[in-house]
Amino acid sequence: MSPVAHLTPGQKIFAFASMCLGMFIALLDIQIVSASLRDIGGGLSAGADDTAWVQTSYLIAEIVVIPLSGWLSRVFSTRWLFAASAAGFTLTSLLCGMAWNIQSMIWFRAAQGFLGGSMIPLVFTTAFVFFQGKQRVIAAATIGAIASLAPTLGPTLGGWITDNYSWHWLFFINLLPGAFVTIAVPLLVKIDEADLSLLKAGDWIGIALIAIFLGCLEYTLEEGPRWNWLEDDTIRATAWASLVAGVLFVWRGLTAAHPIVDLRALRDRNFALGCFFSFVTGIGLFGTIYLTPLFLGRVEGYSALQIGKAVLSTGVFQIMAIPVYAMLANRVDLRWLLMVGLALFTLSMFEFTPITHDWSATELMLPQAFRGLGQQFAVAPTVTLTLGGLPPARLKQASGLFNLMRNLGGAMGIAACATILNDRTNLHFHRLAERLTPANEPMNRLFEGVQPDTEAYTAALRSLWQLTFREAQTLTYSDAFFSIMVCFAIATVMVPLMRKVQAPQAPSADAH
Known part of the structure; x- marks a missing residue:
């Protein structure tokens, strides 16, 4: 008997929607501060270098916890881990809004990222437990939309809030939805049981290695472009630490009996390719979110609110694409929909390359329309093709690795774009x-x-x-968009290597 057989369809949808809300606010907070860092720095009397850590600390903490979420959910159960994460995320959001100096803000943001990050992969896992057949396709479309839409809307919403209220409300808006998720999820999401005995047999060496590897890597990628990469002693030290810890982590993941992250899942061709596509979509998603507001701010002189309005069209077209995708996904091979999505993103980047200094929201409309459509048609089928063919027992850890690749692609994409802007200018x-x-x-x-x-x-x-x-700056932005276009063109031609996912079977009661 399925562990969710006692739930009615309405209860499943309500429970899934509650988890999606938690995932949305966790992803939204990655970019919601990006257009308001100057206001936050002014309010806390901090310089630009210190203020940049308001975003960096969140990203480092989030990227460390995401691959650990599978093991943590087996220890504490999905519902209690999600509820505790939502409660902690809500509390740290309150503390961020009440921060009294830049140091307290950075620490609270790190805690917020760590707690919010663990919610993201759990939504992917739960969707495959709750739903089967056509409902699973719709659930994957919803998750794909949230995964790409929330970071896209972040600068828009953040700019509007800061201009109309104050930067404190960037964090206070999380309080009501966070409290709702904290209460709603434990009531209905009962898909597994806690197993605290796993704490004794935990792969603590693997946990330490992945924390050092990802933490140092994220720091290197975030700070490297500003300090000229390996010419800086701190960047050189974190890069070496990340490299050594990364090699040891891979060795541990392939040889340990119960590794913290199951790298052996990469032997599955669809999963390995899906992680690659997730990595590339991360480059495109976060790279363009980084480049477009920066271009509008530096070259066009737009305010935070003007930037938000200019990039809003991407989200509008993505929302419009959701019902179209849901209709086609039940009739067309998902591999071809994925290819269409990646090709549309490639076309979007191609349309960005002739960018000039007098481009405004009007000229940005067409390339952003292609990007919005591409995001929906690229992310959603990747979720189903990558995770849909895995046995339920491996979903939790695989979901964490899959989500990690998207965030890692985003971190590397932003770092590469920042380096291009520095060097090519x-x-x-x-x-x-x-x-x-x-x-x-x-x-x-x-x-x-x-x-x-x-x-x-x-x-x-x-x-x-x-x-x-x-x-010179304008030509450099064109170079950066062209580089992203090449990545998506390569990914597009690799789609036929994926196998078609068979109709999934409902998991058994003991699968968790």
Whole structure:
């Protein structure tokens, strides 16, 4: 008998929706502060370097706990781990809103990320226990939409809240939904039992290794572009620590009898390819969320609210795609829907490459429409194709690894984009400067009638430098979008390597 046989369809949907709400606020908080870091820094009297840690600390803590969620759910059970995580996330959200200095904010954000991160993979696992057949496809579509929509909406919602209220409400808005999830989930999500005896046999060495590996890796990726990578002593030390711990973690995961993360699941072709596609979608999802607001802020001079409105179209088109995907997913091979999604994302990045300094929300509409459609058609089928073919007993740990790959792709995508912006801007600036010779007519018109060694001449030079730097920046953003396009083009042609997932069987009562 299924462990959820006692629940009515309505109760299953309500329980699943409650967990999805918890997942949504946990993912939303990754990016909700991104457009408001300047306001937070001003409110806490902190500089830009310290304020950046408001986002970095959350990401580091979240990426460490996600792969541990499978083991933790077996120890404490899914419902009590989710409820405790939701309660802790709500409490730390309150503390973030009440933070009295930047140090307290960073610590509270780290705790918030750690507690929120464990909720994300549990939603994936529960969906495959609650639903079968067509309902499972709809559940996967919902999860896929949330996984890509929540980070996309983060800057928009954050900018609106900060402009209309204050940055404190970026965190206070979590209190009501967090309290609801804390109460609702334990009442209905009874799919497994706690087994505290697993604490004695826990792979504590593996836990320590993965914490060092992922924590140091995330720090290296976040801070590397700012400090010129390995030229900085701290970055070099964390990179080496991550490398050594990562090698030992992989060895431990492949040789231990009960590893904290079951890397042997990667022997399954669909799971290995699904993790790769999850990694690539993470690059695209978080990379574009990073690049687009940055372009609008630095090049166009948009405010936080204007940036939010400009990028909102991505979310609108993704929401519009959900019913279309749900209808097609029951009629069309999911592999072809995945290929369409990845191809649409590739097309979106291609449409971004001719970007110019005067692009506004109007010019961004078409590429963002393709991105919104691509996100829905890329993420949702990947969930089903990757996790749908695994036996229920392996779902928990596999779900954590699958989600880790998306966040890891996002971290690497942001780091790569930041590096491109740093390095290629100088290259394009020097190439443009080489063309500023007496043969350049627009430049001659700028200096026409201006006498050397005067204030007007200095102002003209400053204006020329600003124009050149603006164009160099714009060309660099084009390079970054092109790099993401190449990643998605490679992923698109790899889709046929996946096997078609057979209709899943309902799990047995002892599968958990």
